[in-house]
Every structure is written in C-alpha cells, then in structure tokens.
Amino acid sequence: xxxxxxxxxxxxxxxxxxxxxxxxxxxxxxxxxxxxxxxxxxxxxxxxxxxxxxxxxxxxxxxxxxxxxxxxxxxxxxxxxxxxxxxxxxxxxxxxxxxxxxxxxxxxxxxxxxxxxxxxxxxxxxxxxxxxxxxxxxxxxxxxxxxxxxxxxxxxxxxxxxxxxxxxxxxxxxxxxxxxxxxxxxxxxxxxxxxxxxxxxxxxxxxxxxxxxxxxxxxxxxxxxxxxxxxxxxxxxxxxxxxxxxxxxxxxxxxxxxxxxxxxxxxxxxxxxxxxxxxxxxxxxxxxxxxxxxxxxxxxxxxxxxxxxxxxxxxxxxxxxxxxxxxxxxxxxxxxxxxxxxxxxxxxxxxxxxxxxxxxxxxxxxxxxxxxxxxxxxxxxxxxxxxxxxxxxxxx
DNA sequence: CGGATTTGACCCGCGC
DNA sequence: GCGCGGGTCAAATCCG
Ligand SMILES: [Zn+2]
Numbered sequence: 001x002x003x004x005x006x007x008x009x010x011x012x013x014x015x016x017x018x019x020x021x022x023x024x025x026x027x028x029x030x031x032x033x034x035x036x037x038x039x040x041x042x043x044x045x046x047x048x049x050x051x052x053x054x055x056x057x058x059x060x061x062x063x064x065x066x067x068x069x070x071x072x073x074x075x076x077x078x079x080x081x082x083x084x085x086x087x088x089x090x091x092x093x094x095x096x097x098x099x100x101x102x103x104x105x106x107x108x109x110x111x112x113x114x115x116x117x118x119x120x121x122x123x124x125x126x127x128x129x130x131x132x133x134x135x136x137x138x139x140x141x142x143x144x145x146x147x148x149x150x151x152x153x154x155x156x157x158x159x160x161x162x163x164x165x166x167x168x169x170x171x172x173x174x175x176x177x178x179x180x181x182x183x184x185x186x187x188x189x190x191x192x193x194x195x196x197x198x199x200x201x202x203x204x205x206x207x208x209x210x211x212x213x214x215x216x217x218x219x220x221x222x223x224x225x226x227x228x229x230x231x232x233x234x235x236x237x238x239x240x241x242x243x244x245x246x247x248x249x250x251x252x253x254x255x256x257x258x259x260x261x262x263x264x265x266x267x268x269x270x271x272x273x274x275x276x277x278x279x280x281x282x283x284x285x286x287x288x289x290x291x292x293x294x295x296x297x298x299x300x301x302x303x304x305x306x307x308x309x310x311x312x313x314x315x316x317x318x319x320x321x322x323x324x325x326x327x328x329x330x331x332x333x334x335x336x337x338x339x340x341x342x343x344x345x346x347x348x349x350x351x352x353x354x355x356x357x358x359x360x361x362x363x364x365x366x367x368x369x370x371x372x373x374x375x376x377x378x379x380x381x382x383x384x385x386x387x388x389x390x391x392x393x394x395x396x
Numbered sequence: 397c398g399g400a401t402t403t404g405a406c407c408c409g410c411g412c
Numbered sequence: 413g414c415g416c417g418g419g420t421c422a423a424a425t426c427c428g
Contacts, residue, residue, distance in 0.1 A: 319401055321420055334419070338400090347419090 027064065028106050030057035036064070041135045044128065052125045054105065056132055058116040062108055301361035303351070314370030315339070317346065328352040342367045 027033055034045055034057050045056055103115035120129055317335035325332050330350040337344040344364035351357035 318399085320422090322402075323418065323420095326417065332418085336420095345419095 027061035030054045030105065033057035033061045033064075036060070037132075037136055038139055041132055041139065044132050044135070048125050048128060048132075051119070052123050052129060055116050055119045055123065056129045058105055059120060059129070059133055060136060061105075062113060062116075299361065299363040301359055303357050303359050305356045306358055307356070315344070315366060325349065330355075337364075337366060339366070339368050 030053055034042060037045060045053060103112035120126055316338040318338045319333055319335050321334040322331050329352045332347055332349040335346045344366050346360055346362045348358060348360050351359060
C-alpha cells in the first residue's frame with residue numbers, strides 16, 4: 001500500500017495516448033501486449049482476471065502507441081478505427097449515440113479509450129493495474145531512451161507545480177518546449193484518485209494535483225477519479241482552441257459531464273465541483289450532508305481550442321449563470337442539461353493565458369441519449385481538440 | 397408567447 | 413465572525 005500511495009500521490013500519471021494505431025501488430029490483442037512486459041511485471045499482470053488484463057493491455061498498448069507515434073493528429077484515433085464504424089452504434093434515430101458498445105481492443109478512439117478507462121476505473125483491481133502500468137513505464141524509462149517519458153514526467157511535475165501557483169493557463173514556455181512531444185501527440189493523463197483536482201494545464205499536462213488529498217477528502221468511498229487527457233500538440237504554441245464540447249462519445253457522455261474546472265478555485269474546493277448551492281430557496285439545503293446518498297457524480301474536464309465557446313455536443317444546455325473568476329479575464333459560464341430529469345452540468349471557461357483554449361468541465365451523467373444529431377461532432381472535436389483531459393469522477 | 401439568456405442577489409464553505 | 417470566491421437562483425430581458 002505504501003507503494004501505492006506513493007504512486008498515486010505522485011500526481012497523476014500521464015499515460016500517453018495516441019491515436020494512431022501502432023504500426024506494430026503487437027498491439028492487436030491483449031496477450032501480445034502483455035508479452036512486452038518484463039517478467040516481473042507480467043507476473044503481476046497475470047494475477048489479474050482476464051477482463052482486467054485486457055484493460056491493462058489496452059492501456060499499455062495505447063501508451064506505447066502514443067509514445068511512438070508521431071502523427072499529428074490523432075488524438076483519438078479518429079476515424080480510422082472506429083469512429084464511424086464498428087465502434088459506434090447507432091440508435092434508433094439513426095444518430096450516433098452513446099450506446100455502450102463494445103470497445104475494440106485495437107482501437108484508440110475516444111470512445112474505446114474511455115470505455116477501457118472506465119473499466120479500469122471501476123475495477124476492483126484498479127490500483128493494481130495502475131501499478132503495473134507505472135512499473136512498466138519505469139521500466140521503459142530505464143531501458144529505453146528516456147527522453148519522452150522523462151520529459152513527460154517532468155512536464156507533469158512542472159505543470160502541476162505551476163498550476164498550483166498560478167493558474168491554469170499556460171504558463172510556462174519552457175514547459176511548452178519540452179512538451180512538445182510532438183506536436184501531434186496526445187497524451188492522456190489519468191489521475192488515479194483524485195478528484196478534485198486536477199488542473200488542467202496547458203498542454204494538458206496537468207492534471208491533478210492534489211489528488212491524493214482529494215481522495216481523502218472524499219468521504220465517500222469510492223471515489224474515482226481520473227483524468228484523461230490528450231493533447232495534441234503543443235498547444236502551447238498557442239493556437240487555436242477547441243471547443244468544449246462535451247461528450248462525444250458514448251461513454252464519456254455517459255460518464256458524465258463535465259464541469260469545468262480550472263483555476264485554482266476549483267482546485268481549492270474539491271468538494272464540489274459544481275455544487276448545488278443555490279440560493280435560496282429551498283433547494284437543497286444541504287446537499288452535502290447526506291453523505292450517504294451522494295450521488296456519484298462523474299466529473300471530467302478537458303481543454304479544447306476554439307474560438308467558439310460552445311460546441312455542439314449533442315445535448316441541449318441551458319445557461320444558468322456566469323461568474324467572473326478570480327485571476328481570469330474570462331468569465332465562467334454554467335450550464336445545465338435541459339433534458340427533463342437530467343441534472344448534468346457543465347462549466348465552460350476560456351483560459352486567460354491562452355485565449356484560444358476553452359476548458360469545459362462536465363459533471364454528472366446524462367440519463368438520456370443526446371438530443372441533437374451531432375454527426376459532425378466527432379470530427380469537429382477531433383479536429384479542434386488539442387487537449388483533452390478527463391479530470392475526474394467524483395462523487396459528490 | 398415560450399424558451400433561453402442575462403445578471404444581480406443569495407447561499408455556502410473556507411481561510412483568516 | 414467576517415470577507416472572499418465560487419456556484420446557483422430567479423426575475424428581467426431577449427429572441428425567434
Ligand atoms: Zn442530460
């Protein structure tokens with residue numbers, strides 16, 4: 001356990017995520033991937049039940065792919081794999097919807113990735129899987145050219161620090177430089193437990209800083225939080241923005257909605273991402289109190305680069321507030337899903353340091369399918385998304 | 397006219 | 413206890 005704790009504490013781990021499929025055929029199935037593990041690690045992996053092994057293999061494969069890939073765009077694998085094919089299902093209306101489909105092992109699309117990620121997150125062996133991945137990464141660091149990994153790690157740290165100090169935005173040029181992992185690659189950051197905190201930093205590098213802490217705070221028990229992010233390029237460079245869309249994919253949609261978090265404020269107040277407070281009236285007076293029943297809320301955030309703040313993610317949202325945020329020149333907007341009975345919320349805020357970056361945080365799970373046809377959503381997001389980050393899932 | 401947005405007031409947790 | 417900051421409410425307003 002100590003081990004674990006340490007690891008988790010280490011701040012979020014960054015698993016690179018790339019889109020393109022590995023050229024190597026070695027990532028086609030779980031076994032092939034697992035064979036790449038050193039014996040000691042493999043032993044650990046083999047102690048996992050098959051389904052978890054598959055998840056582990058998937059995450060590792062994605063990680064490997066991403067570190068090797070060099071494509072410019074591929075964050076989530078775009079279409080090649082599945083996006084419009086197998087992995088996506090169609091619903092009655094003919095729209096793509098979030099149906100839970102079976103994620104393909106070889107596919108690195110957002111949906112599949114998220115599905116696996118979710119499986120990992122909800123697995124009782126979550127930590128073990130996480131450890132195996134870390135051990136493997138360390139192994140790679142030692143044996144292979146550390147460059148990328150090292151960089152990555154470094155970046156992460158930095159980012160985190162930075163985030164703590166300042167805000168989210170892009171702060172450090174140097175980081176950027178380093179980060180440049182490519183301009184094209186994407187990285188996924190998963191934060192193990194946390195919840196709260198992640199901050200999204202520029203290149204997506206950041207993630208959560210205080211996860212460990214957060215976790216502790218959560219009283220609930222299951223907190224799961226993680227973050228996933230992908231970045232494409234150096235956003236740092238400035239560029240463009242993404243839009244905040246929400247969910248494109250299935251799982252993710254189901255998982256939640258994000259709210260945004262981004263500044264320190266969020267970080268500081270883990271408890272809530274978006275909470276319910278409210279004014280007055282009655283409402284819930286205290287939501288917080290009932291702990292037990294908390295609703296588990298899944299929360300995650302990602303950055304996109306876009307000139308538009310609002311992206312059509314297939315759901316209908318009603319804006320219910322806007323606030324200025326401390327240290328940010330842009331206001332934060334609050335939205336609620338308009339579907340009856342659905343309480344998903346999202347926050348959208350533009351990064352003050354890099355105006356092209358929009359951070360969207362979703363919180364909650366939709367209880368319904370998307371309401372509008374967003375056929376092009378995926379394309380839009382894939383094109384625009386520079387960074388994607390899953391901040392966390394939280395129970396509130 | 398109904399639904400969405402705007403926007404100031406209110407609530408609430410937190411740090412001092 | 414007070415002030416701050418963030419999140420939410422809800423009346424007023426906007427818009428198709
Ligand atoms: Zn909804």
